[in-house]
Structure formats: structure tokens, C-alpha cells
Amino acid sequence: MVPVKKFALTLGAGLAALALPALAQAQVTKIKSNPAAFILDAADVKAGTDMIFVSGQLPSPIDPAKPMSEIKSIDDYGDSKVQTISVLGKIKKILEGRGYAMGDVVKMTLFIAADPKLGKIDFAGVNEGFKQFFGTAENPSTTARSAFQVANLVGPNFLIEIEAIAAKKE
Template sequence: MRFILLPALASAALALAAPASAQVTRVQSNPQALILDGADVKAGTDLFYLSGQLASPIDPAKSFADVKSIEDLGDTKTQTISALKRIKAILESRDYAMSDVIKLTLFVAADPKLGKMDFAGANEGFKQFFKTAENPNTVARSTFQVAALAGPYFLIEIEAIAAKKR
């Protein structure tokens, strides 16, 4: 018994046998926008989900237990930069980079000095890590004002999702 493999079937068989190529497509309708509309992550892509990260005390000699005021952590911009530095360090320890981040969720508490969340401060901190010379990428992002975070002096918590080709 003889079988003839048609070219279309041969191509399909090769496609099934080949490993899926990883691909992340960043969707941005306005290139000037600070954030993406979304990110399309194809099968075969490695994903890394980071838990929410809080700011570290400004004084590296202090622990979280030593934090007694907002001044120990800084304003929203300062805390955003600190939390993103923590995210960057975690990513690098897993062979990811900030350019691999595709989604951030920001939880922002009201700054007592302003009486509301400091959205502008969070954006100023964000701009130091995204759409820069070092990292021209940006991310899909959601921002929520929350009643409080894990401690009374924390103004922002950031969680992240990173994706990269295998």
C-alpha cells in the first residue's frame, strides 16, 4: 500500500512538529501614549508573574519594622521608583529585564498631604523605567486607588507580568 503525502499536508505536519515560536506583540494605537492598549502573548512564551512589590525604606539600614512615617519611604514618586527597582532586581534574578514587562497593576493609596492618590507622582516614577533610552518599551497598565496598603505609610504597591521568548 502506497501513500502520497500532499504538499499541504506535509507543510502542516512540519508545522506541528516544529516548536511554537514565542511572540509578544505590543499594541499601541498612539505611539506618544505613556501606556499600551494591550499586549498579545502567543503560545510558547515564558511568563513570569510578580507579586505586588512595596517600596523599601529610603535608608537602606532600616527594615520595614523601622518605618514610622511616610518620610521613611518617600512620596508616591519615590515609592514608585523604589518598588520598580525591586521588580527590576527580581526580574534580573530570573533572567528577565524591565523590557520584558508587559503588564503592571498599580495600587495607589491616598497621600495624606494631597488627600487623594498622587497619580502624577506614580507616572513620574514610571517614566524612569519605561519609554527610556535603556528601555524603549512600555506596558499595558491599570491603576487603582485603594483605601490602604499593607502598612500605613505605603503609598503604592506594584505587581507585574513579564513575557519573553523561550
Template sequence: MRRTFPLKAFPAIAAATAALALSVPAQAQVTRVQKNPDSLILDGADVKAGTDLFYLSGQLASPIDPTKTFADVKSIEDLGDTKTQTISTLNRIKEILAGRGYAMSDIIKLTLFVAADPKLGHMDFAGANAGFKEFFKTAENPNTVARSTFQVAALAGPYFLIEIEAIAAKKK
């Protein structure tokens, strides 16, 4: 049996539907997809509606000497090798996330842009992974992330070897 409603009933029906939708809390959910649990990275992450997302712009390493500014950086030694720069960059990301109420365990996706280390003549993928392992699949953070890594010709400055951007997700 088909029901019909007078046109003037639609605002009341719409209001009732909206009130019902507002009274049911959104069930945020992040499902990490990983076929091989020993893998360093995820196959992907499924983020359902109702989840807070934070998109973090690409971050670079800080000078090893905390008294130096970026203007003082005159060599790779001022920033360190790829592993050192990865750790520095992930610490910057950790600090920014914490300021927004997120943790490293909330990261679901990282994009790594890696320049060639002049001492090696190519990107140091092993160094990037070594730095990455200090933040993911650890006792403090058993999670890992979906990740892409790209070798790039250069970054913002001649001595930067890695730039990392992140996406974090958490329940509202």
C-alpha cells in the same frame, strides 16, 4: 478519497507527529499594541504560545534609608512620596526580574495599587506616572506596558502609597 489506517498504526503516527512538533522550535512572540505612540501606556500586549512568562507578586517600596527594615518604618517620610515609592518599587521589580533573566523591557503588564497620600487627601496619580517615566519610554528601555491603576483604601502598612505587580514575557 478517504484513507483508513489499521488501529495498530496510530502509535507510530502519533510518535512521528510528536517528533515533528519537537523538531520545530516554538516561535515566541510578543506584540505590543499601541494606537497612539505618544501614550505613556500600551493598549495591550499579544503574547503568543512558546513565550516564557513571569508573574511577579505585588511589590512595595523599600525604606529610603537602606539600614532600616520595614519594622523601622514609622512615617511616610521613611518611604517617601508616591513618586519616590514608585521608583523604589520599580527598582525592586527590576532586581527580581534580573535575578530570573528578565529585563524591565520584558514587562508587558503592570498593575498599580495606589493609596491616598495623607498630605494630598487623594492618590497621587501624577507622582506614580513621574516614577513610571523613569523606567519606561526611556533611552535604556524604549518599551512601555499595558497598565491598570487602582486607588485602594490601604496597603499592607499605613505608610505605603503604592504596590505594583508585574507580568514579564520573553522568548524562550
């Protein structure tokens, strides 16, 4: 007869050993049915995968030395392309600080405000900004993505806010 304490330890070790193969198989599968598409159809993130959720990021002023009290217009932040590049640069820095890369991004949500100079959102400019970070030699992959036109963002000079989810093997 096996003492209860010894049985529990043996059972626990056995269960842990069974869990190890599952952890080793943790994976992220990026699903893209159209090779020419700029975004994914989906991203399948299996259990045991490390994930990071990046809060919505806003662009930085073009001139970081300019005092906030002197920033008065959208021109201080740039057009939709410039603002998108700024935001994605911030997201890249956050991810790299935690051991992730832009290639680990599986989902992004974009909130886009109309450019007052155009009277509408500049979706083409946003996509041009994305092309600096996705589908490049450094990062040939892309991400699942949703985009929403919003009436306003937190400040009148912001044209885009982006949040991101990244996932990678442990």
C-alpha cells in the same frame, strides 16, 4: 504492516516535529495605537512564550540601614514618585534574577493609596516614577497597565503596590 509500538514512536516524533515551528514562532506583540501614549493598548502573548508573574511589591525604606522599629512615617519611604521608583527597582531586580528585563513587562497592576499630605493619590508622581523605567534609552518600550485607588495598603506608610507580568520568547 507497521507494528503498533513503532507506529506510536513514529507518530510521536512527527507530532513533536510539527510543534517545533510553533515554538520557534512564540512571540509577544505590544500594541500601541497612540505613539504619544505612556501605556500600551494591549499585549498579545502567543502560546509557547515564557512568562513570569511578579507578586505585588511594596517600597523599601529610603534608608535601608534604618531598623524597622524606627520607621514611623511615610517620610521614611518617600512620596509617591520615590516609592514607585523603589517598587519598580525591586521588580527589575526580580525579573533580572530570572533572565527577564523591564522591556519584557507586558502588564502591570498598580494599587495606589492617597498621600495624607495631599489628601488624594499622587498619580502624576507615580507616572514620574514610571518614566525612570519605561520610555527610556535603556527600555524604550512601555507596558499595558491598570491603576486602582485603594483605601489602604498593608501598612499605613505605603502609597503604592505594583504587580507585574513579563513575557519573552523561549
